[in-house]
Amino acid sequence: MEKTKERFSLKGAKAKYDVFMSDTQFVNDRKRWASNIKAFILGLFKAIIIIGTCYVVLGPVIGIVARSFFSDADNYNTMVYMIPQEPTLERYDVAIKFLDYLPTAGKSILYSVSLMLIQVMICSMVGYGFARYKFPLKGLLFACVVVMIVIPTHTIMLPLYMTFANFDVFGIIKLIKGSTVNLLSTPVPVYIMTLFGCGLRSGLYIYIFNQFFRGLPKEIEEAAFVDGAGTWYTYFRIMLINAMPSVITVAIFSMVWQYNDTFMAKLFLVSDDLVISKKIGGIADSISTSMKEYDPKILELYTNAGIVLMMLPIIIIYIALQKHFIEGVERSGIVG
Numbered sequence: 001m002e003k004t005k006e007r008f009s010l011k012g013a014k015a016k017y018d019v020f021m022s023d024t025q026f027v028n029d030r031k032r033w034a035s036n037i038k039a040f041i042l043g044l045f046k047a048i049i050i051i052g053t054c055y056v057v058l059g060p061v062i063g064i065v066a067r068s069f070f071s072d073a074d075n076y077n078t079m080v081y082m083i084p085q086e087p088t089l090e091r092y093d094v095a096i097k098f099l100d101y102l103p104t105a106g107k108s109i110l111y112s113v114s115l116m117l118i119q120v121m122i123c124s125m126v127g128y129g130f131a132r133y134k135f136p137l138k139g140l141l142f143a144c145v146v147v148m149i150v151i152p153t154h155t156i157m158l159p160l161y162m163t164f165a166n167f168d169v170f171g172i173i174k175l176i177k178g179s180t181v182n183l184l185s186t187p188v189p190v191y192i193m194t195l196f197g198c199g200l201r202s203g204l205y206i207y208i209f210n211q212f213f214r215g216l217p218k219e220i221e222e223a224a225f226v227d228g229a230g231t232w233y234t235y236f237r238i239m240l241i242n243a244m245p246s247v248i249t250v251a252i253f254s255m256v257w258q259y260n261d262t263f264m265a266k267l268f269l270v271s272d273d274l275v276i277s278k279k280i281g282g283i284a285d286s287i288s289t290s291m292k293e294y295d296p297k298i299l300e301l302y303t304n305a306g307i308v309l310m311m312l313p314i315i316i317i318y319i320a321l322q323k324h325f326i327e328g329v330e331r332s333g334i335v336g
Contacts, residue, residue, distance in 0.1 A: 068092070068305040075297055091305035098286050099279060099306055108276040109313055111187065112258040118194045119205060119254045120247055126197050127209025128235060132221070142210075148203025157267055164189040164268060185269045200264060201257055205250045212246040213239065252321055256314055280306050 062082070067075075069087040074080045095101070129135075130142055166180040167173070167189075174180050183189050193199045197206065220242065224234040240247065265275040272279040283306045284299040293299060 064304045064307055067301055068308050070301050072298065075301060091301050092309065094287060094291075094302055095283065095305040095309055098283055098290070098302075099276065099309065100273070101309055104273055104276050104279060105309075105313060107274050108259060111274050112255050115190065115194050115199065115258045116251055116254040118191070119199055119202060120251050122195065122197050123202055123205035123250065124209045124240060124243065124247065125235075127206045127211075128213050128239060130206070130210045131213035132218075145203050145206050145210075148198070149207065153200075153263060157263075160189075160193075161267060164192075183268075185271070187268070187270050187274060189268045190264050190270065200261055201253065205254065208246055208250055209243065212243050216242055248321060252318065255317065259314055276310050280310055 066082045066084070068091050069089070070080070070084045071086040071088040071090070073086050074084040077085065099105075126145075130138065130145075161184075164183045167183045168180045183192075190199065194202070216239065220238060221234055224238050229238070260277050262275070262278045262281065264270070265278045270278070272282065280303065284296075284303050287293055287302050288299055
């Protein structure tokens with residue numbers, strides 16, 4: 001009898017549980033709670049990642065900007081960390097003077113823009129050729145493009161230096177002049193490498209254009225050919241216009257990397273007046289010699305001011321083209 005009552009009791013409890021679990025409102029509430037908890041955990045994880053990344057990337061930049069306003073008293077005050085108590089613009093006045101800022105920045109921007117225009121044109125042509133045409137050794141040549149991305153430039157710095165220190169074209173220059181030509185101490189080696197698709201990060205730019213052109217429908221070109229357009233007309237007036245997001249992406253990448261490049265400039269002994277990023281490296285020595293300032297901590301403040309001045313043009317360019325840059329990155333096939 002007792003077992004029968006217990007069995008009926010269990011059946012009743014189970015029935016009530018089944019009714020409770022089948023209640024639509026409860027099921028919806030449970031799903032909503034689970035979704036909210038999942039969203040909270042995911043949001044917390046994203047916030048930790050973003051804050052950590054910002055700390056690593058922006059922390060040093062914020063420190064440089066803050067310390068560029070430090071006075072001597074702030075620098076020696078152990079209680080001052082990020083916000084100066086006696087801010088001063090003296091560091092900027094001195095940095096502008098020793099950098100000869102406006103002429104140097106103007107020359108550096110023109111130098112970077114000219115290289116950027118060449119890279120965009122040459123790399124877009126090469127990327128279009130790889131994406132649309134079939135030719136012998138295509139796979140091998142594209143593998144060379146990938147190698148340009150993978151292999152560090154430092155591994156070939158000595159051959160590059162020797163090539164342009166004793167520059168010759170199949171022995172023709174030596175045959176005519178009797179000796180090779182030394183192109184060092186000029187920007188000519190950088191222009192030559194850029195013109196032949198071997199400039200700074202050119203392999204990456206070719207890859208970006210190749211990925212973008214492969215994503216464009218071939219019907220666009222076929223329609224142009226039917227209308228009588230030639231290869232060059234189709235490329236310049238149709239394909240390159242449609243590839244504008246990738247053009248803007250490569251243009252910004254090229255501009256920033258050329259503007260900040262010191263490796264090529266030092267390797268080929270390019271003048272400091274042409275590359276402001278290279279001139280920044282010697283500002284502390286120049287100030288130390290001229291102003292008889294030997295405290296490395298004070299000299300670091302002047303260097304920080306010079307770095308902020310150097311970053312300003314690039315920041316302005318990025319802010320102006322931010323929307324197009326993000327769109328280009330999303331559509332160029334290099335996301336992630």
